[in-house]
Amino acid sequence: MMPDVSANVAGLKLRNPTMLASGFLDETGGTLLRVFKAGAGAVVTKSIGPEPRTGNTNPTVVELEVGMLNAMGLPNPGMEDFGAEVKVALDGGAVVVGSVYGKDPDEYATVASRLESYGVQAIELNLSCPHAKGLGTEIAEDPEAVREFTAAVKAKARVPVMPKLSPNVSDIAAFAGAAEDGGADAIVAINTLKAMAISPELKTPILANRVGGLSGPAIRPVGVRCVYEIYEAVDVPIVGVGGVETGRDALEYILAGARAVQIGTGLATRGMSVFADVTSEVAAYLEETGGKSVASLVGAAHG
């Protein structure tokens, strides 16, 4: 019998435990649908705000041996125009999670409600973008703000609400607790690590924004540790993110306590087939080890 690779994150039903991470191939309906068709269990949109935003000037990406730095700066078409993109993805059958940012709790709630009216099946709160001035960073650095922003969105939302937490804090479990207190239905962890790359020839940071977010294999051990700590601290489901490129990588997160994993930078190394590949690698592991389901492995690394 084929092992059961489906996942359920706070009522969001996924055919497999892989999701497209926010920020990757998710600004337009056509690519969201293409990624879903390529095998993702769900796709998370670009973080959407109340107004269109062009983001930072290039260079916005630095490729590294161990992953990637990015400082896109939250480019997005704004909530008004984004309805047409969500429609394309939903009409094609995709499971869509709307990612939201704003400058205050009201804006988060307004954008989340708008995305919900377009039909997204869950809301992810970007509380932790390390490269957009005055938006995500301050929220990510204060547990009380995480609680407040989550509660504001939860007050209006009918679909599951999942705050995405920053690893750039000393005690991520405290932030997870704050999110849970605010009514979070699930927690997504982690966002990118604040980082920098400098050109020795030019003696200057490469990113135009100077500081960006590190993603890819380099941060996987950090992400796995964060998910492990969050699992011990809260009862709500967890979605793990950071450096997943293979089934084994996904299993680390699942065993640490994640119901599902998100993949972004892995697109650059394995292409769009990464979702189907990771899923089949997880299924193969279940078959080899006599496991019945992904769900039965969640948190199994805790003694």
Add this chain to the structure above:
Amino acid sequence: MGRMEVVPLTEVTREVHHTSTFRFRSAMEGAPGQFIMVWIPGHDEVPMALSYLGDVKGITVRAYGDATNALLKYTAGDLVGVRGPYGNTFHLDGRRALCVAGGVGIASIIAAVEGFSDRGTKVSTVLAARTAEELIFEERCEEAGEVHVATDDGTRGFHGLAPALAKRVLGQHTFDSVVTCGPEPMMKAVVVLCLERGIPVQASLERFMKCGIGICDACVLDDALVCKDGPIFTGEELAKSHDFGRFRRDESGRRIPL
């Protein structure tokens, strides 16, 4: 992943008053039609087609904005960042090929013009510009094969637009391959000409680009990524496209008229 190299320019050649070629040494690979991301420190990082392949590579840049205007002031020895190459490549097969270039579009297909010739394919090039002074790489095209010049103002060669001259040249020989790069309305007209005649055609497209590596979604054409699935698309792909010749995305991702 590929790391950015910061390299000195070895040679800068003014092609026409607003367009220069910048040469640099790099061990990166590179095939006809591919592009690189070029960092002009303090200004921007922009996609540029490789107009010269081999050990000493080159890009040919027309000044049109802040970063390209800054680059046009660079001289030999100045440093730029380069990463790549990215994107797909032209298929260089067939017995006789027609290359249709408008303006600085020749920079994206000159490597294909020479690539055809190197592989023994007979090459005709329609080289078009607004005016005689803006024609680029005429000599390189002549070394590869036959050249037909068109200018919008009639100061050299055929008086008119590239597609009209391409239509005439398509009637002179039997072509089994066409490649094109230039303003999108021009490429659309060339693609239509080829589809009507059943001749395989490849067009090199341009869109606003950020990452260059197929992850950020800035450069989409329908659900295709110009940086990764492209920049070269076939006539069959473009015939099915909703966006080609009609829409592009602005820097925030909104779909707007071309």
